[in-house]
Amino acid sequence: MRVMVMVKATEDSEKGMAPTPEMLEAFAAMDSFTEELVQAGVLVAAAGLKPSAEGKRILVDGRNRTVIDGPFAEAREMVAGFSIWEVKDMDEAVAWAKRSPNPMAGPSEIEIRPFYEAADLADFVTPEELAASRDGDRGKLGVA
Amino acid sequence: MTAGETPPTDEIYRAIEATFRIERARLIAGLARIMRNIDRAEELAQDALVIALSEWPRIGIPARPGAWLMATAKRRAIDAIRHDKMRTRKHEEIARELDGAPSQSFGDGEAAAIEAAMGDDLGDELLGLIFTACHPILPPDARAALTLRVVGGLTTDEIARAFLSNEATIAQRIVRAKKTVAKAGLGFETPRGAERAARLPSVLEVIYLIFNEGYAATAGDDLVRPGLAQEALRLGRMLAGLMPGDAPEYKEVLGLLALMEIQASRLPARTGPDGAFVPLDQQDRACWDQLLIHRGLDALARAEALGGAADNGGPYMLQAALAACHARARRAADTDWSRIAALYDRLRLVAPSPVIDLNRAIAHSIAFGPEAGLRLIEEIADADALRNYAPLPAARGDFLFRAGKLAEARAEFVAAAALTRNEREKAFLLARADTCGSKSFGR
Numbered sequence: 001m002r003v004m005v006m007v008k009a010t011e012d013s014e015k016g017m018a019p020t021p022e023m024l025e026a027f028a029a030m031d032s033f034t035e036e037l038v039q040a041g042v043l044v045a046a047a048g049l050k051p052s053a054e055g056k057r058i059l060v061d062g063r064n065r066t067v068i069d070g071p072f073a074e075a076r077e078m079v080a081g082f083s084i085w086e087v088k089d090m091d092e093a094v095a096w097a098k099r100s101p102n103p104m105a106g107p108s109e110i111e112i113r114p115f116y117e118a119a120d121l122a123d124f125v126t127p128e129e130l131a132a133s134r135d136g137d138r139g140k141l142g143v144a
Numbered sequence: 145m146t147a148g149e150t151p152p153t154d155e156i157y158r159a160i161e162a163t164f165r166i167e168r169a170r171l172i173a174g175l176a177r178i179m180r181n182i183d184r185a186e187e188l189a190q191d192a193l194v195i196a197l198s199e200w201p202r203i204g205i206p207a208r209p210g211a212w213l214m215a216t217a218k219r220r221a222i223d224a225i226r227h228d229k230m231r232t233r234k235h236e237e238i239a240r241e242l243d244g245a246p247s248q249s250f251g252d253g254e255a256a257a258i259e260a261a262m263g264d265d266l267g268d269e270l271l272g273l274i275f276t277a278c279h280p281i282l283p284p285d286a287r288a289a290l291t292l293r294v295v296g297g298l299t300t301d302e303i304a305r306a307f308l309s310n311e312a313t314i315a316q317r318i319v320r321a322k323k324t325v326a327k328a329g330l331g332f333e334t335p336r337g338a339e340r341a342a343r344l345p346s347v348l349e350v351i352y353l354i355f356n357e358g359y360a361a362t363a364g365d366d367l368v369r370p371g372l373a374q375e376a377l378r379l380g381r382m383l384a385g386l387m388p389g390d391a392p393e394y395k396e397v398l399g400l401l402a403l404m405e406i407q408a409s410r411l412p413a414r415t416g417p418d419g420a421f422v423p424l425d426q427q428d429r430a431c432w433d434q435l436l437i438h439r440g441l442d443a444l445a446r447a448e449a450l451g452g453a454a455d456n457g458g459p460y461m462l463q464a465a466l467a468a469c470h471a472r473a474r475r476a477a478d479t480d481w482s483r484i485a486a487l488y489d490r491l492r493l494v495a496p497s498p499v500i501d502l503n504r505a506i507a508h509s510i511a512f513g514p515e516a517g518l519r520l521i522e523e524i525a526d527a528d529a530l531r532n533y534a535p536l537p538a539a540r541g542d543f544l545f546r547a548g549k550l551a552e553a554r555a556e557f558v559a560a561a562a563l564t565r566n567e568r569e570k571a572f573l574l575a576r577a578d579t580c581g582s583k584s585f586g587r
Contacts, residue, residue: 035385038381038385039267039270039382039385039386040166040382040385041377041378041379041380041381041382041385042378043381044435044439045435045439084435086374086377086378088165089162091158091159091161091162092162092165092166094159094162095159095162095163095165095166096166098205118412
């Protein structure tokens with residue numbers, strides 16, 4: 001199964017990064033953890049996100065679209081980085097996540113969410129829809 | 145977990161089990177290298193799990209569970225050796241060597257010391273185990289079973305179901321493989337230099353064999369079978385993560401990885417709702433897994449950065465480049481068939497096979513017209529391997545049909561229909577034969 005592992009933002013991460021000795025040490029620790037994930041064939045993709053000051057939000061309401069510039073409040077509700085893992089089950093994902101070095105200087109939170117898989121959507125897609133051939137790169141509900 | 149709070153037992157046992165699954169292959173690899181015996185390594189790893197199941201609910205999962213399990217297994221090994229009446233000098237030597245290992249109750253500091261002592265060998269030991277399980281002295285099916293058992297952690301029953309075999313046969317195959325490994329005195333070392341390059345093909349062959357066992361399975365089969373493709377992909381990713389990236393043979397590791405990532409991207413589109421196989425040109429490309437395609441193209445690009453264009457690469461790089469042609473085409477009609485034809489021209493030189501020659505003829509017919517296909521198919525029509533091979537007359541029928549020679553095409557389709565054992569394919573070929581009867585239905 002595929003899971004997304006999200007590291008939540010903190011007030012520190014919202015300030016951006018500087019190459020301090022602490023930060024470099026944290027980077028090295030995260031690198032060796034990532035290496036372990038690669039060697040175990042678990043890591044599929046990973047990326048870090050810039051602070052919300054560089055982000056935008058689009059509020060959607062009916063036909064209205066309102067763009068809001070960052071930064072946003074409530075750091076803990078935002079994602080600072082994510083990776084995608086291929087694991088046997090959620091227990092394995094949790095076991096791996098527990099081994100992660102601290103992603104942030106202070107307390108922080110890691111959230112694991114499984115991807116929807118084709119079997120989960122059996123009730124949403126009719127056999128006719130599945131049978132109909134469609135070209136192009138339109139993803140079907142973002143199913144893994 | 146906070147002090148004083150006891151987690152539900154079910155939860156801790158599941159956590160221990162998951163941790164053990166993560167550590168198992170490396171644990172067995174390290175123990176096999178010390179004991180020079182896979183059976184003993186498996187037993188000791190199992191012993192360590194049993195001890196963890198009794199200790200960890202009390203002390204919690206250690207910060208370095210791998211080092212804890214290794215130290216525990218080593219202690220068991222020392223005890224066993226001490227109790228062994230048949231002591232040999234070699235055993236005493238091992239016991240002395242292991243005696244430095246701390247007892248079961250140790251802090252994280254000591255665990256870190258053990259881990260540091262094992263150091264960089266962790267990955268190397270696992271690589272050594274993979275190379276040993278895939279040693280060319282073993283037949284390919286034995287290599288596959290042993291690799292799935294000791295590296296993949298599958299049970300004998302799971303392997304049997306995956307290979308549509310029975311448990312006794314697979315158990316027997318694994319026992320024999322272990323005996324062969326022991327008899328040959330293999331040291332579980334990772335081969336280096338020229339030897340590594342020479343032994344790599346038998347590793348790649350086994351991983352791709354496992355992949356194809358799973359890839360060939362269709363819906364309705366036991367779910368373990370498609371799971372094999374996933375397992376092979378994981379093995380391929382492990383190998384790419386463990387092999388030194390500067391080895392000249394590394395590009396074929398990346399080639400195999402790219403090939404499997406791209407082929408696996410089509411898994412969701414390969415079967416229709418009725419479980420029937422859907423051929424490549426009719427697949428819903430929106431169902432292709434773009435993340436896997438991206439990873440596959442990336443691995444292929446890395447292979448090409450190392451060793452030049454895929455055209456001059458080995459069989460896996462070439463097949464990956466072929467798969468990439470399909471992956472890059474948003475619609476079947478966008479496929480670059482002249483590139484595919486050129487790649488088949490190269491592939492038949494590095495991996496000669498009548499089946500590749502037949503696919504080459506098909507690629508040429510699509511790229512350059514039916515006459516080109518007919519010319520190439522005549523060169524291989526007498527190959528022994530293609531005698532009674534339905535795809536041969538089916539392809540020739542298609543070329544003749546497109547060249548407007550309907551009567552000849554009809555005879556080929558009928559011949560192909562008589563050769564295939566697949567009912568759906570037979571119906572499809574007979575339907576094509578029928579269309580040759582009405583002249584107005586040409587294309």
